[in-house]
Amino acid sequence: MGSKLRVAFFGLTVVLGTISFSHEIGNNPRNLTSARQAKVFSLFNVVSFNNGPCTSSSSVGSGTNGNRNGTCYTSDECTQRGGSPSGNCAAGFGVCCVFYLSSGGSTSQNCSYLRNDNFPSGLSGSSGQSYTINKCSCDVCYLRLDFLTFSILGMADNEEVMGGMCVDTLKITSSSNEPIPEICGQISGQHIYVDMDQGCSGNAKLDFSFTGTASTRIFEIKATQIKCGSRSTPPDGCLQYHTELDGRIQTFNYAPTDETHLPNQEYAICIRQELGYCCVEYTVCPDDVPLGFTLGVLEPEMAKHDSDCESVDFVGIEGSSSACRQSGTPAMLYSKYCGDKLNDFTEGKLHVPICDCTPPFLVRIYTNMFSDKSIAADPNTKPSRGVCLEYVQIPCN
Known part of the structure; x- marks a missing residue:
């Protein structure tokens, strides 16, 4: 009689072929040969993983x-x-x-790489490109976009004289109608979460628009779909989501050149609070102190906060101050910071760490359509690069 043997190992399922045994071998050489042949398996008829x-x-x-x-x-x-x-x-x-998508197209694969034509060389033409990511399954709620390499033309004016306008643009939309600001310039190393809505037909679209010819345009974006309820799912309203104990936060188009921050930006950067940690401390990136905080500059070399930042670009850190107070009488708390120094002391001329002990932890980025230069009593003569902050979570007392 014959049987099939199913064996599982290393995540594989292997179905072995029919195994036959002869019970009447005796001393007949022919029977011995038949027995040997019968004991040889027909391996790997089916392999699944x-x-x-x-x-x-x-x-x-x-x-x-x-x-x-x-x-x-x-x-x-x-x-x-x-x-x-x-x-x-x-x-x-x-x-x-x-899975790669070059020169536009659509995909429903869980992990895909969106690239310019001619990658890893620069874009060969100036025609716009459009990419569509469809859900790979009904239980997907979010799409994470990692900008592995991203360099398109940025702002027309690096001193924000006219408020600044993107030469090239990337516009991201989704079936949830979540508002996402337009992006341009240097974004390598950054990420964005896109709400793809519930249901099976959700999608996200990335539309590139280019002005003129340039050999420096190059991009590769990793698109990963995230299941609803996953620990990787960001809270509602978070365009960026950091899940480590420490890390770096930058505004879009924050580059090592004389680029300026982008206009018309309004979004939240969220930090996942880890168990046993009660505060987050923010400091201006130490490797870029001279221009690491230049946003809504009213007066050169001075810090501003709260009411002074109402009509200009600012960073929002609700319920924060330069003192980490986890118990006792709280210090004076602030919610907005602007100028070219991060400090909770008005007209402070040095960067100081700012601490937030009021979860949920998030940083709001707000920039308007007006230039720093036009509203400054003392004109801002250096590029308003934006913000580069390092954060670290502080253990509870």
Whole structure:
């Protein structure tokens, strides 16, 4: 009699072929030969494995550590779905399939890389490009966009004389109608969360518009879909979400050149509070102190806060001060900071750490359409680069 044996190992399911045994061997050589042949398995008639995430052999490069992520498929499945095999997975029975979209298009793959045509070289033309990400399953609620490499033309004027306008633009929309500010310039290393709404038909769109010809345009954006209720899901209203004990926050187009911050920005950067931590401390990035905080500059070399920041660009940190007060009488608390020094002392001329002990922890970025220069009593003669802050969570007492 025959039977099939199903064996599971390394996440694989292998169905072995029919196994037959002879019980009447005796001394007949022919019977011995038949027995040996019967004991040979017809292995790997069927091999199945989960189409889960995998790490490819394709390096991200561009100063970013690590390799691109993919999905584990058979070689044929990868080709049929339009992916690119890059390394093995499932103990060698599958390939790590990486999905790229170049020059626009649409995809419903869980992890995809949106790139300009001619990547890793600069964009070859100046025509606009549009990308659509459809949900890979009904239980997806968010899309995370990681700007691995992103350089398109930025502001027309780096001193914000006329309030500034983007030469190129990236406009992101979704089926949830969540308001997302337009982006341009240098965004490498940043990320954005996009609400894809509930239901099965949700999607997100990225529309690029370019003005004139430039050889410096280049981008690669990793698009990862996130299930509803996942620990990685951001709170409502958070365009960016940081989940580490410490990290760095920057406004868009904050670059090592004389670029200026973007106009018409209004969004929240949220920090996930970890167990046993009660405060977050913010400091101006130490490697960029001269221009690390230049937002809504009313008077050069001076700090402003709260009512002074009502009609200008500002950073919002609700219920904060230069003192971490977790118990006892609270210090005077502030909610807005502007100028070119981060300080809760009016007209302070030095950067000081600002502490927030009133969760949820978030930083609001607000910029208007007007220039710092036009409203300054003493004209702002240096680029308003925006804000670079380092944060660290402080343990509870």
